[in-house]
Amino acid sequence: MDYRFDIAAKTVVYSxxxxxxxYRLRHELFAGGWSPAIxxxxxxxxxxxxxxxxxxxxxxxxxxxxFRVGALEQRDGPWLLEIxxxxxxxxxxxxxxxRREAMEEASCELLDIxxxxxxxxxxxxxxxxxxxxxxxxxTADIGGVHGLAEEHEDIRVLVLSSDEALAxxxxxxxxxxxxxxxxxxxxxxxxxxxxxxxxxAGTGAQPG
Numbered sequence: 049m050d051y052r053f054d055i056a057a058k059t060v061v062y063s064x065x066x067x068x069x070x071y072r073l074r075h076e077l078f079a080g081g082w083s084p085a086i087x088x089x090x091x092x093x094x095x096x097x098x099x100x101x102x103x104x105x106x107x108x109x110x111x112x113x114x115f116r117v118g119a120l121e122q123r124d125g126p127w128l129l130e131i132x133x134x135x136x137x138x139x140x141x142x143x144x145x146x147r148r149e150a151m152e153e154a155s156c157e158l159l160d161i162x163x164x165x166x167x168x169x170x171x172x173x174x175x176x177x178x179x180x181x182x183x184x185x186x187t188a189d190i191g192g193v194h195g196l197a198e199e200h201e202d203i204r205v206l207v208l209s210s211d212e213a214l215a216x217x218x219x220x221x222x223x224x225x226x227x228x229x230x231x232x233x234x235x236x237x238x239x240x241x242x243x244x245x246x247x248x249a250g251t252g253a254q255p256g
Contacts, residue, residue: 051076056085067092091174097145098133098180100164100230101156102210103187104245109213109234110154110190111227113204122223129206129216130224132156133178142179150183154205155194158183160245164233169225178226182234184245210238 053075062068071088101110112130119126134149136142143161150156164180187207195201208216216222217231234241 054082061089089173091176093174093176094135095176096133096135096178097142097149098131098178098226098230099146099150099158099161100131100180100182100234101150101154101158101185101187101190102182102234102241102245103185103207104242106187107210107238107242108187108207109210109231110156110185110187111206111208111213112153113206114195114202119223124221128224129222130227131230133226142181146181146183150185152196153194153201153203154190155192156183156185156190158185160184162241164230167229180226180230180233182230182237182241210234 053073055071055073057072059070060067061070069090069092071090072085073088074083074085076082102108103110110132112132113127114130116126116128119128122128132146132149132153134145134152136145140148146161147158150158160183162182164182166177166179168174169176169178190207191205193202193204195203213231214235217228217235222228222231
């Protein structure tokens with residue numbers, strides 16, 4: 049069944065780097081009929097792309113560490129272990145963002161890209177979705193501190209063996225949802241990736 053909803057009013061409560069919108073709406077109920085009019089706030093922050101850079105020859109992953117204001121009260125502090133990610137800008141494709149962010153945040157060239165999944169980050173109060181990819185990279189010369197100065201980015205690049213990265217996942221050291229999903233996917237698909245990419249040299253074909 050296609051359930052319906054009706055928006056009676058929509059107002060912008062705040063507009064800055066993100067935008068907060070308030071809805072007054074009602075929707076059909078599973079038991080039949082309609083809900084009463086309800087108010088809901090929703091954060092409109094755009095949509096994003098994330099990439100897990102993986103080196104199949106060396107069985108290594110590239111992770112990044114950076115300050116996150118949303119983690120200020122976390123026990124281990126607000127510097128989080130993550131993977132490359134960024135917001136989709138006007139006129140950019142998702143693959144464009146994947147390649148751009150890999151270079152900006154980790155100085156990685158993506159030699160091939162595989163889609164992992166697309167998911168809603170927190171649909172109870174935000175429109176944001178993330179398209180997650182795995183990208184083939186060569187980690188021979190990757191490392192250092194990167195990021196855009198104009199965006200106040202201070203990003204430390206870490207090259208870890210897959211076993212080390214998965215150990216961080218299992219120990220609870222990884223808190224970012226995107227990184228959790230990416231590493232869990234890697235744990236399931238690692239041998240498949242190595243079979244697909246492990247003996248491949250040069251630049252791989254790009255997905256359509």
